[in-house]
Amino acid sequence: MEKILEGLPHDFSILINTNIDTHMDAYKILDHFHHLAGICITLNRPAKNLKKLLDFHKIKSSHLHFIDCISRSINHMSFMSKCTYLSSPDLTEMGVAVDELAKILPGRKFLILDSLSTLSLYYKKETIDYFLNFFINRMRALNINPIILNEKKELNFDYNCFDKILDA
Numbered sequence: 001m002e003k004i005l006e007g008l009p010h011d012f013s014i015l016i017n018t019n020i021d022t023h024m025d026a027y028k029i030l031d032h033f034h035h036l037a038g039i040c041i042t043l044n045r046p047a048k049n050l051k052k053l054l055d056f057h058k059i060k061s062s063h064l065h066f067i068d069c070i071s072r073s074i075n076h077m078s079f080m081s082k083c084t085y086l087s088s089p090d091l092t093e094m095g096v097a098v099d100e101l102a103k104i105l106p107g108r109k110f111l112i113l114d115s116l117s118t119l120s121l122y123y124k125k126e127t128i129d130y131f132l133n134f135f136i137n138r139m140r141a142l143n144i145n146p147i148i149l150n151e152k153k154e155l156n157f158d159y160n161c162f163d164k165i166l167d168a
Contacts, residue, residue, distance in 0.1 A: 040114065
């Protein structure tokens with residue numbers, strides 16, 4: 001993984017294409033950022049469940065703050081510390097939540113968005129393309145390195161805003 005990060009600019013952005021067998025493997029990138037504050041936006045599984053999975057796979061997550069976009073909509077509220085609960089995967093709400101966390105978390109940060117393909121269930125391709133370009137640039141302005149997970153490579157979004165595209 002260190003070679004993957006080699007040569008990237010200071011304000012890098014990464015897209016990691018996964019599948020059902022490799023999705024949790026993509027989270028191993030967290031081991032390289034344990035010294036930074038992290039934000040994890042979860043769109044397809046409650047934050048508490050994701051935290052349990054990370055613990056099960058022995059992936060450090062104590063430095064993560066979660067933005068849970070699914071628990072409220074499926075009435076699966078199970079509160080945990082270091083978690084912001086949104087009512088849905090609303091792009092504006094996500095942006096506001098990230099802005100708020102960026103203000104309180106110290107220094108350089110990273111963000112994982114899980115997953116881009118889940119957004120395609122709620123939004124059209126054009127909306128997601130616009131969001132990606134805006135979001136990546138906004139993260140750079142906030143001193144946050146975005147790492148975006150994508151479960152369906154064939155969705156063919158506009159990936160030009162990424163510094164590196166990986167397959168997990």
